[in-house]
Amino acid sequence: MSESTPISPLVPREGWHVMHLFYQIDQAQWSILDNDEQRSAKTRLTKLIQEIRATPDTHLLTFAIATPKADIGFMLLTPDLQVASTFEKQLTLSLGPEVLSPVYSYLSQTESSEYTTTSEQYAEETLKGEKGLTEGSPEFDEGMKAFEDRMTHYLQHRLYPVLPDWPVVCFYPMSKRRSGADNWYSLSFEERKKLMAGHARVGRTYSGRILQLITGSTGFEEFEWGVTLLAKDTIDIKAIVYEMRFDEVTARFGEFGDFYIGMQLPLDELFRRVCL
Structure with a gap:
């Protein structure tokens, strides 16, 4: 019997890979399972989450989505893309075939800022x-x-973050506009740095209320960055996004995808919240 060929790791020179994964639960498919099968499925997902969190340099956030856009979300941070991909497949199948249906996903990497x-x-x-x-x-x-x-x-924090268990999770993708007079990439580095400095000043006023992680996705996704905001109060999410809209970086150059709002919960409560 031949041994499988070892797979080379895909670890970036700096930083970690990040996956945001959003699923809807097929309640019809779930209802087909009997009580023992349902308990076994939830135990399987629980053990998988524990295994992922026990993996070196790996973090996993689990949260219920507040609206029908999705039911359950995961944010996975780990160095090796091979490992991230393996965990993603296992999470998708953890409750049984076709129970979790992917509705949105986003791949990015932690990165430092060129404007530091x-x-x-x-x-x-x-x-x-x-x-x-x-x-x-x-x-x-x-x-x-x-x-x-x-x-x-x-x-x-930018490259190797440890994220707190604050209850509110907000994720959205964004890009800088590349059209006409509002082409971000036609500006000089000094102009861009000056604009970003003002943008950062606004963000610092939310210290202690908002923890922000910006991850890069150029070449990975349609958008250029993924933004994850953690908060203790939903009003702070609303406030920082609204205030940033008046900053020139956003007003002239910001383009956004859909926003996902979730709540970090203990697993037993998460299962109850999503009706498992």
Whole structure:
């Protein structure tokens, strides 16, 4: 009996692969199963979720979708695309054939931002230019250390996030417009960076209320980024998206896909919520 050929991992040089998976439950198909088969199916999905979460550098969020767009959603983060694909197939079949019907999915990667301020820029523009500090002074050195500590934490979150169990999950895809005078990619880097700096200032006012993860999907999907917002209150989701609409980056250049709103729940409650 021949052994299977080992499959080479597909791990990016930096960051992780991210899958957003949305399903509707075929209640007619589920009702065909008897009570023992239903219990076995729920146990199988529970064990699979535990297995996924026990995989190194892998995270899985599970949530009920608030509207009939879908019933149940998963957000899977893991380095190896081979592993992500395997888990996706297992999740899709976990409750039995044709019980979970995919209605939407999105593949992306965690990434750092090309507009991130460098240490050199912070030293010249902020510490020297705005604060008038002299390089080598104690105040200058303290400022640089504080900045570098902040950036280390920020980049770690962007590339290798650990997401909290806040109850509200919002996901939507977006792109930058590429038409006429509003072609984002025809702007110079400096123009784009200046606009993004203003965009980021708005986002920082929601610190502690909104946790945002932006993942890149250029070459993977129709849209260029996936945006995941976690919150404790739905009003903060509504508020940040509305306020961002007035920022020039969004007003002139933003294009969006459908929004999905879900609620992170313990598995026993998730099963009850989706009527399993």
